[in-house]
Amino acid sequence: MILADDEKAMLDGAGxxxxxxxxxLLVRYxxxxxxxxxxxxxxxxxxxxxxxxxxxxxxxxxxxxxxFEAVFSLYxxxxxxxxxxxxxxxxxxxxxxxxxxxxxxxxGMSREALEHQREDETELARHGVRIMxxxxxxxxxxxxxxxxxxxxxxxxxxxxxxxxxxxxxNTEGRESxxxxxxxxxxxxxxxxxxxxxRGTHLVHVETTPVESVMDWGMLGYFIGGxxxxxxxxxxxxxxxxxxxxxxxxxxxxxxxxxxxxxxxVGVTPEAATLEMALxxxxxxxxxxxxxxxxxRVYETLNANGRDPYVDYVMLGCxxxxxxxxxxxxxxxxxxxxKTHLWMFTSRAVKTVADMSGFTKKIEDAGGLxxxxxxxxxxxxxxxxxxxVALDSAKQVHYLPAMVGVEAWFGTTEDCINAxxxxxxxxxxx
Amino acid sequence: MIxxxxxxxxxxxxxxxxxVTRETISGWGGIDPMTGTIIETRHELRGxxxxxxVLVFPGAKGSSxxxxxxxxxxxxxxxxxxxxxxxxxxxxxxxxxxxxxPAVTELDQDPLKVIETGDWVKVDGDRGVxxxxxxxxxxLPSGGPGPSRFPNRTFPVARCRESGAG
Numbered sequence: 001m002i003l004a005d006d007e008k009a010m011l012d013g014a015g016x017x018x019x020x021x022x023x024x025l026l027v028r029y030x031x032x033x034x035x036x037x038x039x040x041x042x043x044x045x046x047x048x049x050x051x052x053x054x055x056x057x058x059x060x061x062x063x064x065x066x067x068f069e070a071v072f073s074l075y076x077x078x079x080x081x082x083x084x085x086x087x088x089x090x091x092x093x094x095x096x097x098x099x100x101x102x103x104x105x106x107x108g109m110s111r112e113a114l115e116h117q118r119e120d121e122t123e124l125a126r127h128g129v130r131i132m133x134x135x136x137x138x139x140x141x142x143x144x145x146x147x148x149x150x151x152x153x154x155x156x157x158x159x160x161x162x163x164x165x166x167x168x169x170n171t172e173g174r175e176s177x178x179x180x181x182x183x184x185x186x187x188x189x190x191x192x193x194x195x196x197x198r199g200t201h202l203v204h205v206e207t208t209p210v211e212s213v214m215d216w217g218m219l220g221y222f223i224g225g226x227x228x229x230x231x232x233x234x235x236x237x238x239x240x241x242x243x244x245x246x247x248x249x250x251x252x253x254x255x256x257x258x259x260x261x262x263x264x265v266g267v268t269p270e271a272a273t274l275e276m277a278l279x280x281x282x283x284x285x286x287x288x289x290x291x292x293x294x295x296r297v298y299e300t301l302n303a304n305g306r307d308p309y310v311d312y313v314m315l316g317c318x319x320x321x322x323x324x325x326x327x328x329x330x331x332x333x334x335x336x337x338k339t340h341l342w343m344f345t346s347r348a349v350k351t352v353a354d355m356s357g358f359t360k361k362i363e364d365a366g367g368l369x370x371x372x373x374x375x376x377x378x379x380x381x382x383x384x385x386x387x388v389a390l391d392s393a394k395q396v397h398y399l400p401a402m403v404g405v406e407a408w409f410g411t412t413e414d415c416i417n418a419x420x421x422x423x424x425x426x427x428x429x
Numbered sequence: 430m431i432x433x434x435x436x437x438x439x440x441x442x443x444x445x446x447x448x449v450t451r452e453t454i455s456g457w458g459g460i461d462p463m464t465g466t467i468i469e470t471r472h473e474l475r476g477x478x479x480x481x482x483v484l485v486f487p488g489a490k491g492s493s494x495x496x497x498x499x500x501x502x503x504x505x506x507x508x509x510x511x512x513x514x515x516x517x518x519x520x521x522x523x524x525x526x527x528x529x530x531p532a533v534t535e536l537d538q539d540p541l542k543v544i545e546t547g548d549w550v551k552v553d554g555d556r557g558v559x560x561x562x563x564x565x566x567x568x569l570p571s572g573g574p575g576p577s578r579f580p581n582r583t584f585p586v587a588r589c590r591e592s593g594a595g
Contacts, residue, residue, distance in 0.1 A: 032438035173496030
C-alpha cells in the first residue's frame with residue numbers, strides 16, 4: 001500500500017494513540033481488500049461506540065470497563081487497550097439506534113437499557129457526532145454532492161448515496177466508519193473508483209409500467225436476487241422516479257442481493273444514456289422483468305403469510321419520508337384501527353410530521369409514531385404479535401426470521417386497510 | 430490431499446471440518462451471533478451453526494452490519510475457525526479482519542467445487558494455502574460424530590499449532 005504523509009504520521013502515532021489504532025485497522029482492512037491507497041472523506045455515517053447492554057457488560061466483565069470509550073477502543077477500533085478518544089475529524093452522523101427514547105417501554109426495552117442509550121448519546125455529542133438516528137440520513141440533513149467520497153454504513157443508504165445522489169461510498173461497517181471518524185480516511189477501492197461504477201447487468205422492464213412504490217420495491221427485490229452484488233442497469237417501463245420510490249427500490253435490492261449501486265437510464269446521474277451507464281463493457285447478462293417475474297416476486301414476498309388475521313402493521317422501512325406521513329395521515333384521518341400500528345422515522349422527519357399535524361392524525365386513529373429504530377433493528381413487535389403487515393420488501397426480508405412472525409407484503413393502503421379491519425386483503429393488481 | 434493456493438487476507442492457521450454453502454451469507458439478520466447459526470429464511474444452511482467449522486462460501490451479502498455480526502461471534506465464541514470465500518467485498522474484508530480468524534480468497538481452484546461439508550480443511554492465512562482431506566479419505570473410528578471422527582494420527586499433514594488464533 002502507498003500511504004500519504006499525513007497517513008504515515010497518524011500510523012506513527014503523531015495524532016495520538018487512538019488515531020494510530022484507527023489507522024492500523026484501516027490498513028489491515030485496505031490490505032485485505034487489496035486496495036492500493038486510502039482516500040480522504042469528510043462525510044461519515046456510522047454507529048460509533050454504540051453498544052447494546054450485552055456489549056457494555058461483556059467489556060465490563062472482560063476488560064473491567066464498559067464505558068463508551070472502552071467500547072469504541074476495544075470493539076470499534078479492535079484495539080487491545082482502552083484509549084482516550086478524540087473528537088471526530090469531520091462531518092459524521094450516527095445512523096439508526098436501538099430504541100425510541102419516548103416509547104421505549106412499548107418496544108419492550110428496560111429502563112437500564114434506556115439510561116445506557118442516553119449515556120451513549122451524551123458521549124456521541126461530546127465527541128462531535130451528529131445524533132441523526134436514522135437509516136435515511138439523506139432525508140434528515142446529510143445530503144452529499146455528486147462525486148463526494150463518503151464512508152457510509154446502512155445498505156439502503158449506501159445504495160441511495162451511490163445511485164441517486166452520485167456520491168461515492170462502499171458498504172462500510174461499524175469498525176471502518178469509526179476508524180474513518182478519527183482519521184478522515186477510507187480505503188480507495190470499489191465504488192470510490194470510476195471503473196467500478198459502470199453497470200454489469202442489463203435489466204429490461206417489460207411489464208405494465210412500474211409506477212407504484214410497491215412495484216418499485218418488488219422490482220428492486222427481484223433485481224437484487226438476480227444480480228446479487230453486481231451493478232444493474234435498468235431500462236424500459238419504469239416511471240415516476242422520486243426519492244420515496246428510489247428509497248424502496250434500493251433498500252429491497254440491497255437486502256435480496258448486495259446491490260450497492262444501480263443505474264436507471266435517463267433517471268440516475270451516471271446514466272444519462274445506456275452507453276454512459278455501461279461504459280465500454282458488454283453486460284454480463286440481459287434480464288427480463290415481465291408479468292411472470294412480477295407475480296413470482298410478489299409470491300416470494302408473501303411466502304411467510306398464511307393467517308389472514310393481522311395483529312400488527314409496521315410502516316417506515318427505510319424510515320418514513322414526510323410524503324409517507326402525509327399519505328398515512330390521509331388514509332387514517334377520522335378512522336380507528338383494530339391492530340397495532342407503528343410507524344418509524346427519523347427525529348428530523350418526525351419533527352416536521354408533528355408540526356404538520358400528521359402525527360396527531362395517526363395517533364388519534366390508534367397508531368404510534370416512533371423514531372431511531374424499527375422492529376427489525378430493535379427486534380421488537382407488539383406483545384403477542386403473530387402476523388404482521390408490511391409495505392417494505394426489505395422489512396419482509398428480515399423481520400419474519402428475526403422475531404418469528406408471519407408477514408404479508410403489499411401497498412401502504414393494503415396495510416392501512418388491514419389495520420382498520422384486522423384482515424389482510426391485499427393482492428397483486 | 431488437495432492443495433489450493435490463493436491470497437491470505439487474515440493471517441494465522443486453523444483446521445477443522447468444513448461447512449460449505451453455495452449461497453452468499455447475510456451477517457446482521459442472517460446469522461444469530463450468539464450461536465453462529467444461520468437464520469435467513471430461505472438459506473440452504475438455515476438452522477446450522479458455523480461455530481468451530483471452516484466456513485466455505487461464495488461471499489457476503491445484505492446489511493452493512495456484516496462485520497459487526499461476525500465480530501460479535503468472536504466475543505460469544507461462536508466464530509468459524511476460518512473463512513474461505515470467492516467474492517471480495519468490503520463487508521467480507523472488514524468482517525474477516527475483525528473476526529480475526531484465518532481467511533483466504535482468490536484460490537486457484539473454486540473451493541466450492543473442491544470442498545464438501547465434512548471434509549477436513551487446514552487454512553494457512555499467512556501463506557494463502559488451503560489443504561483439503563476429503564472425508565472419504567479419512568478413516569472413521571467408531572467414536573461418533575464431531576472432531577473425534579478425525580484422530581490426529583490419520584493426518585498426513587502437520588497440524589496447526591493452535592486453531593482459531595489469528
